[in-house]
Amino acid sequence: MSFDADEVRADFPILQRTVADGEPLVYLDNAATTQTPERVSTAEKSFYDEYNANVHRGIHTLSHEASVAYEDAHDRLAEFVGAEGREELIFTKNATEAVNLVAYGYGVQHLDEGDAVVTTEMEHHASLVTWQQIAEQTGADVRYVEVDDDGRLDMDHAREVIDDDVELLSVVHVSNVLGTVNPVRELADLAHDHDAAVLVDGAQSVPTRPVDVDDLGADFLAFSGHKMAGPTGIGCLYGEQELLEEMEPFLFGGEMIRHVTFDESTWNELPWKFEAGTPPIAEGIALAEAADYLDELGMDAVREHENDLAQYLLAELEDRDDVETYGPPPGVERSGLVAFNVDGVHGHDLSELLDDRGIAVRAGDHCTQPLHDVLDIPGSVRASFYAYTTREDVDALLDAIEDAAGKRDAMLASERYHDRIL
Numbered sequence: 001m002s003f004d005a006d007e008v009r010a011d012f013p014i015l016q017r018t019v020a021d022g023e024p025l026v027y028l029d030n031a032a033t034t035q036t037p038e039r040v041s042t043a044e045k046s047f048y049d050e051y052n053a054n055v056h057r058g059i060h061t062l063s064h065e066a067s068v069a070y071e072d073a074h075d076r077l078a079e080f081v082g083a084e085g086r087e088e089l090i091f092t093k094n095a096t097e098a099v100n101l102v103a104y105g106y107g108v109q110h111l112d113e114g115d116a117v118v119t120t121e122m123e124h125h126a127s128l129v130t131w132q133q134i135a136e137q138t139g140a141d142v143r144y145v146e147v148d149d150d151g152r153l154d155m156d157h158a159r160e161v162i163d164d165d166v167e168l169l170s171v172v173h174v175s176n177v178l179g180t181v182n183p184v185r186e187l188a189d190l191a192h193d194h195d196a197a198v199l200v201d202g203a204q205s206v207p208t209r210p211v212d213v214d215d216l217g218a219d220f221l222a223f224s225g226h227k228m229a230g231p232t233g234i235g236c237l238y239g240e241q242e243l244l245e246e247m248e249p250f251l252f253g254g255e256m257i258r259h260v261t262f263d264e265s266t267w268n269e270l271p272w273k274f275e276a277g278t279p280p281i282a283e284g285i286a287l288a289e290a291a292d293y294l295d296e297l298g299m300d301a302v303r304e305h306e307n308d309l310a311q312y313l314l315a316e317l318e319d320r321d322d323v324e325t326y327g328p329p330p331g332v333e334r335s336g337l338v339a340f341n342v343d344g345v346h347g348h349d350l351s352e353l354l355d356d357r358g359i360a361v362r363a364g365d366h367c368t369q370p371l372h373d374v375l376d377i378p379g380s381v382r383a384s385f386y387a388y389t390t391r392e393d394v395d396a397l398l399d400a401i402e403d404a405a406g407k408r409d410a411m412l413a414s415e416r417y418h419d420r421i422l
């Protein structure tokens with residue numbers, strides 16, 4: 001069931017490159033974007049080299065081939081998340097657009113004054129800002145399930161805020177800062193008990209663990225291609241067919257229509273009703289290749305590998321009294337990421353020092369400013385892993401943190417010495 005990360009690395013040409021002054025690349029920014037295996041970029045290149053054409057519009061050979069491959073890509077992505085078929089799988093630009101599609105296609109129609117959307121304090125801005133805007137537009141309230149001191153959702157609070165006023169629950173499956181894996185099924189059951197629909201933000205979970213929409217109890221699931229070994233410029237929205245049939249399109253134009261007169265228009269069948277204009281054809285075909293690749297690695301194995309690395313880094317950082325980590329304590333399952341701060345070393349300075357050693361991490365608020373307010377910190381440094389990350393990569397990070405701490409201590413000592421002689 002497990003795989004060898006060193007072998008996986010061979011599939012990713014970019015991991016052979018060097019950065020800074022010839023340092024081998026240690027890529028620990030996978031929660032932002034993952035790298036792409038050669039077979040995925042080859043799938044995209046083959047489309048352009050062999051059958052580039054617009055879909056659903058021509059009866060010539062190339063258009064037919066492109067249409068079949070593009071439709072087939074929907075089937076493969078639908079299967080990847082346990083959907084019934086292509087009718088339930090819409091290609092969008094990214095996870096953010098998928099969330100907005102639910103917000104405008106479902107939220108605006110179902111929310112009114114006196115209604116509420118329940119979301120959580122650990123949401124990415126993709127959801128949090130969107131629901132704020134929809135609330136402003138519709139007069140509905142937004143309620144936030146609180147995060148406890150261990151970086152987990154307070155389920156007692158969830159039971160308090162999910163009531164009959166709630167039309168929609170929008171919850172992140174895996175936090176992009178805390179690494180927490182949320183009890184989505186339990187929350188979805190609570191929401192369904194009150195006849196609310198459930199949108200799951202799967203941007204960090206679909207790439208890192210087996211995800212099945214039925215097991216989760218999700219009516220909608222949003223995710224992005226570029227975080228799951230696929231290309232940028234494409235995301236997906238899974239939607240339960242009955243709900244999608246009822247919803248109004250979010251974007252209008254070609255491809256999404258059936259019949260148009262000067263007075264009115266009717267909509268195409270699912271999923272094309274929600275894919276206005278020329279869709280991300282090459283990206284969709286390449287994303288299906290990425291899903292196949294991940295399937296072959298085994299999503300259970302990816303989950304296990306990520307958790308192992310996260311637990312290792314967490315345990316090492318917990319041993320240092322000058323490092324604060326965020327999220328669930330060691331031993332509790334998390335996705336492959338750890339956010340932390342080193343006392344006396346600004347996150348951006350640490351990132352720069354790491355970059356000099358070829359190590360890519362991210363520092364800042366990770367599009368979760370309100371969560372950082374809850375944590376009472378301006379930002380954090382995040383190291384995030386994927387199937388090709390090795391223990392040696394994590395050790396390189398730990399060495400660099402030790403180096404940064406040494407530089408800090410030397411500077412503090414010289415300041416003290418300086419103060420004494422003045």
Ligand code: PMP
Binds near residue numbers: 094124126174201235
């Ligand atoms: N939700 C979560 C949890 C994320 O981590 C991200 C990306 N950082 C998004 C949503 C948005 O993804 P995208 O920028 O690809 O739309």
